[in-house]
Amino acid sequence: xxxxxxxxxLLLSASTPILxxxxxxxxxxxxxxxxxxxxxxxxxxALAGFAAAYATGNPFLGFAVAALAGAxxxxxxxxxxxxxxxxQVASGLALTLFGLGLAAMFGKxxxxxxxxxxxxxxxGINWIVWLGLLMVPVIWWFLNRTRRGLILRAVGENHExxxxxxxxVHLTRTAAIAFGGAMAGVGGAFISIxxxxxxxxxxxxGAGWIALAIxxxxxxxxxxxxAGAWLFGGVTVLQLRLQxxxxxxxxxxxSMAPYLATIIVLVLISARQTYSRKAGGAxxxxxxxxxxxxx
Amino acid sequence: MxxxxxxxxxxxxxxxxxxxxMAQDEPLKVGFIYVGPVGDGGWTYQHDLARxxxxxxxxxxxxxxxxxxxxxxxxxxxxxxxxxxAGNKLIFAxxxxxxxxxxxxxxxFPDVKFEHATGYKTAPNVATYDAxxxxxxxxxGTIAGHMTESNKIGYIGSFPIPEVIQGINSSFIHAKKxxxxxxxxxxxxxxxxxxxxxADAAAALLAEGVDVILQHTDSTAPLAxxxxxxxxxxxxxxxxxxxxxxxxxxxxxxxxxxxxxKRVGAMLDGTWETGSSWAGIGDGEVVIGEIxxxxxxxxxxxxxxxxxxxxxxxxxxxxxxxxxxxxxEWLAEGETAPDSDLQGxxxxxxxxxxxxxx
Numbered sequence: 176x177x178x179x180x181x182x183x184x185l186l187l188s189a190s191t192p193i194l195x196x197x198x199x200x201x202x203x204x205x206x207x208x209x210x211x212x213x214x215x216x217x218x219x220x221a222l223a224g225f226a227a228a229y230a231t232g233n234p235f236l237g238f239a240v241a242a243l244a245g246a247x248x249x250x251x252x253x254x255x256x257x258x259x260x261x262x263q264v265a266s267g268l269a270l271t272l273f274g275l276g277l278a279a280m281f282g283k284x285x286x287x288x289x290x291x292x293x294x295x296x297x298x299g300i301n302w303i304v305w306l307g308l309l310m311v312p313v314i315w316w317f318l319n320r321t322r323r324g325l326i327l328r329a330v331g332e333n334h335e336x337x338x339x340x341x342x343x344v345h346l347t348r349t350a351a352i353a354f355g356g357a358m359a360g361v362g363g364a365f366i367s368i369x370x371x372x373x374x375x376x377x378x379x380x381g382a383g384w385i386a387l388a389i390x391x392x393x394x395x396x397x398x399x400x401x402a403g404a405w406l407f408g409g410v411t412v413l414q415l416r417l418q419x420x421x422x423x424x425x426x427x428x429x430s431m432a433p434y435l436a437t438i439i440v441l442v443l444i445s446a447r448q449t450y451s452r453k454a455g456g457a458x459x460x461x462x463x464x465x466x467x468x469x470x
Numbered sequence: 471m472x473x474x475x476x477x478x479x480x481x482x483x484x485x486x487x488x489x490x491x492m493a494q495d496e497p498l499k500v501g502f503i504y505v506g507p508v509g510d511g512g513w514t515y516q517h518d519l520a521r522x523x524x525x526x527x528x529x530x531x532x533x534x535x536x537x538x539x540x541x542x543x544x545x546x547x548x549x550x551x552x553x554x555x556a557g558n559k560l561i562f563a564x565x566x567x568x569x570x571x572x573x574x575x576x577x578x579f580p581d582v583k584f585e586h587a588t589g590y591k592t593a594p595n596v597a598t599y600d601a602x603x604x605x606x607x608x609x610x611g612t613i614a615g616h617m618t619e620s621n622k623i624g625y626i627g628s629f630p631i632p633e634v635i636q637g638i639n640s641s642f643i644h645a646k647k648x649x650x651x652x653x654x655x656x657x658x659x660x661x662x663x664x665x666x667x668x669a670d671a672a673a674a675l676l677a678e679g680v681d682v683i684l685q686h687t688d689s690t691a692p693l694a695x696x697x698x699x700x701x702x703x704x705x706x707x708x709x710x711x712x713x714x715x716x717x718x719x720x721x722x723x724x725x726x727x728x729x730x731x732k733r734v735g736a737m738l739d740g741t742w743e744t745g746s747s748w749a750g751i752g753d754g755e756v757v758i759g760e761i762x763x764x765x766x767x768x769x770x771x772x773x774x775x776x777x778x779x780x781x782x783x784x785x786x787x788x789x790x791x792x793x794x795x796x797x798x799e800w801l802a803e804g805e806t807a808p809d810s811d812l813q814g815x816x817x818x819x820x821x822x823x824x825x826x827x828x
Contacts, residue, residue, distance in 0.1 A: 286509050287712055288712055366666050370694065371689060372694040375510060380664040415657050415659075415667075416677065418656070419655050419680075426658065
């Protein structure tokens, strides 16, 4: 009765903002950075991207500007955690609050105007959706098959060992944070430029927090992030679609499902850590810890 | 915490010293608490426009302040207390969830008058006000019934509460009146404002073959989705003029200015009394935004005639014969719905096959 292909097409675009944000956060977390500022970076990208797309009439330029804006606002987090060695959790929360407020302030002139239309990509699917899908293998390849990816993971697993080997922990982390910011910015801009076509205050409505949950769900792997984004996006789409088709399902149960799945995955991960001889814990060893060379 | 208490009591003392001395020339202070940001482009935005209208109307005689994005619940009590301590004599609380905080704070400040939007609890210093949005829904339902080609209308609901159910019933009744084959698909977003989810909800409806979307959520995302698919929709809460002339073919605008101006005026001349106001098109609280040329002229004329009839009080959108969805009789021929039925409405009318979630 419900055509699975149409569900899949809806799922693709519904999951794109959280896919971008979660992939960015994945790279940051693999470098040992727990950045809770995803929501703030997304909203910054949503506004900057929308403003640029509106001003120039070119949505693609909007996405480029969104990436820059996300990376730029993440510099604040870098300053706090890499220079002043402030607590990562508190700094991340501050970044979210700051980003929401800043975007609300600068967004005033852009209320009520409309973004330029986006041309469709191949198969009538948005170009940015394709870009998001492409980023999954690219990030997997970078993390697992390149030297720089290996250094980044080393910094995330044990920053002291990485430092002893002569790798610049702060530089690596700064780059990872900026990349995370850029990806979150593009994810946010997808909401303002491709989905809603308007700027409204607080329009990311918690997507950044879901992205953080997805990274945990993925056990810190790129394809896991894709699966997580599809699960979260897919459940939303499916429950709305079931309602529209008048299938009687408890909406609350479906809305709960991805979070339940995240908890189950966490339990499985910790069970594997406890009982398996292979001590390959999923979370990066230095996640959330700041590094100082003199300590 | 202690510092804050100190500041609060210090300002309260200053206020107590200052007020008697200058009572004569002091403007009337009016406070507002909003549930969302003033830039939401919908619900809160309209309340803030009305606040500005009050300032424009009374000039130096009033001084208004607002606190935006106040969460419903305990935090609202803090915000209300803050406004009351700051010397505001009339305070508007603009969301349903502020109801109990308003009652609690009002009990502590008997000299301060409170106005609570969409609630049902009153006190000697607490009045409630609401708008008959279902009157506007009747008008856009008529347009929707004429405009649909697939005979499927979609409705994005926020929460299954009486106000939203009234809207769904009213638009369905009037769509069916002009198009007996019309079907209504309902999707609940469980949010007043979540653009991404509203877009997904619209996409789900469009995938079901819907070509006209009505919404009771505040973002423009459903209109953007409708445009992509060549469907039409309506502005909600504010005009959403950026999507004219299509997909936004008309809109329901919440216009609080007449009420706010009236109530502030009553405060100024000392005639303020508690009460429950529930005004509609006739009082200018529910406004139908421009019906664009995407709608055929005769449909536009019909919709406007209906709007004027409702406004003049000649027609009630819930006039019998009407049955409930389970087939039982609700209103007999010619009978109109009493307000008590509407305020507690928890059923769909006959012809809507969707279920209301429990």
